[in-house]
Amino acid sequence: MVVTALCAGAMATTAFTWVVSGDPAMIVLVEIAGLTGVALVSTAVVRRELRPLERAAETADAIAAGDFAQRLAAAGSAPTTEAGRLAEALNAMLDQIHAALAAREQSEDRMRQFVADASHELRTPLQSLRGYAELYQSGALPDRAAVDDAVARMLSEIHRMTRLVESLLMLARFDVAEEADREVVDLSRLVRDCCLDAAAVEPSRPAEARVEPGVTVLGDEAQLRSLLGNLLGNVRMHTPADTPCRVSLSTSGSEVLLRVEDFGPGIPHESRTRVFDRFYRAGKGRSRADGGSGLGLAIVAAITDLHRGRIRLDSVPGRGTRVDVFLRTHR
Ligand SMILES: Nc1ncnc2c1ncn2[C@@H]1O[C@H](COP(=O)(O)OP(=O)(O)OP(=O)(O)O)[C@@H](O)[C@H]1O
Numbered sequence: 001m002v003v004t005a006l007c008a009g010a011m012a013t014t015a016f017t018w019v020v021s022g023d024p025a026m027i028v029l030v031e032i033a034g035l036t037g038v039a040l041v042s043t044a045v046v047r048r049e050l051r052p053l054e055r056a057a058e059t060a061d062a063i064a065a066g067d068f069a070q071r072l073a074a075a076g077s078a079p080t081t082e083a084g085r086l087a088e089a090l091n092a093m094l095d096q097i098h099a100a101l102a103a104r105e106q107s108e109d110r111m112r113q114f115v116a117d118a119s120h121e122l123r124t125p126l127q128s129l130r131g132y133a134e135l136y137q138s139g140a141l142p143d144r145a146a147v148d149d150a151v152a153r154m155l156s157e158i159h160r161m162t163r164l165v166e167s168l169l170m171l172a173r174f175d176v177a178e179e180a181d182r183e184v185v186d187l188s189r190l191v192r193d194c195c196l197d198a199a200a201v202e203p204s205r206p207a208e209a210r211v212e213p214g215v216t217v218l219g220d221e222a223q224l225r226s227l228l229g230n231l232l233g234n235v236r237m238h239t240p241a242d243t244p245c246r247v248s249l250s251t252s253g254s255e256v257l258l259r260v261e262d263f264g265p266g267i268p269h270e271s272r273t274r275v276f277d278r279f280y281r282a283g284k285g286r287s288r289a290d291g292g293s294g295l296g297l298a299i300v301a302a303i304t305d306l307h308r309g310r311i312r313l314d315s316v317p318g319r320g321t322r323v324d325v326f327l328r329t330h331r
């Protein structure tokens with residue numbers, strides 16, 4: 001740009017001096033003045049053109065110092081110019097990097113919270129195991145009945161810890177998986193099996209199953225069993241034993257609807273959006289006395305996600321809870 005401007009200036013000055021004067025000294029003077037003027041104009045033009053690049057360098061320095069919110073100012077450089085296009089492209093790239101960093105930070109925060117919650121949940125049964133073992137060791141358990149009682153409590157804590165570790169492992173595996181296996185699963189049979197299992201555990205509960213025959217989906221049978229097992233487990237754990245429960249499986253177009261409904265105490269309004277969070281227990285269920293660790297619905301949500309399905313929870317305190325899982329049919 002400078003060379004072109006200088007050449008053009010020189011030609012113009014030469015032509016001008018050739019026209020205005022025949023005196024050689026005058027010609028040299030005019031030429032020097034002309035070339036100086038051209039050099040000054042060229043320097044100003046180059047400075048102006050380079051200003052966006054200087055600003056870009058300053059912004060890059062700020063970003064390198066950790067200020068990821070910085071962006072290149074588009075002002076002064078129209079998007080049609082090279083500098084303008086460069087600024088736009090760099091800003092788009094910075095937006096992407098910023099979003100990726102924010103997502104990573106969020107995921108690290110979640111992971112930290114998860115590890116803290118998991119440690120806390122495991123510490124409680126471990127403490128009570130230690131307590132019983134120390135009681136036994138110090139001879140504080142007076143007779144055989146007290147020892148039996150302590151062993152029974154220890155076994156129940158071990159059972160709870162095993163369930164918790166299994167749930168944690170399951171969630172950890174789901175976190176790295178992108179999609180569930182895609183085997184053909186006979187969902188009608190699976191739902192009937194799970195309902196029979198639930199009835200065997202709680203024969204007194206008034207339960208009803210309405211299962212459309214021959215419904216199949218592509219997915220992971222063990223995961224789908226765990227999904228329904230968790231929903232039925234919630235009815236068992238969070239509603240009185242005589243509360244009616246209804247399970248239904250139906251199709252509508254290309255969608256399968258698996259519904260588990262109970263007419264129990266329901267979930268408090270403010271907890272409804274949080275029950276899918278890991279370790280969240282609603283209302284009085286927050287105490288661990290009933291054995292829940294607050295991972296069941298997180299597992300249900302993760303399995304639904306892996307099957308590219310969706311889930312809906314409706315609950316009215318005092319009237320009951322309904323969980324709908326929508327999956328895609330396999331034809
Ligand atoms: N059918 C239901 N009726 C009433 N409350 C429910 C029902 N299902 C879930 N909840 C509430 O939602 C909370 C979260 O449920 P979730 O299944 O995630 O955990 P949990 O049942 O407490 O423990 P886990 O399933 O890990 O053994 C429960 O603690 C309970 O308060």
Ligand SMILES: [Mg+2]
Pocket residue numbers: 230233234237292294295296297
């Ligand atoms: Mg549960």
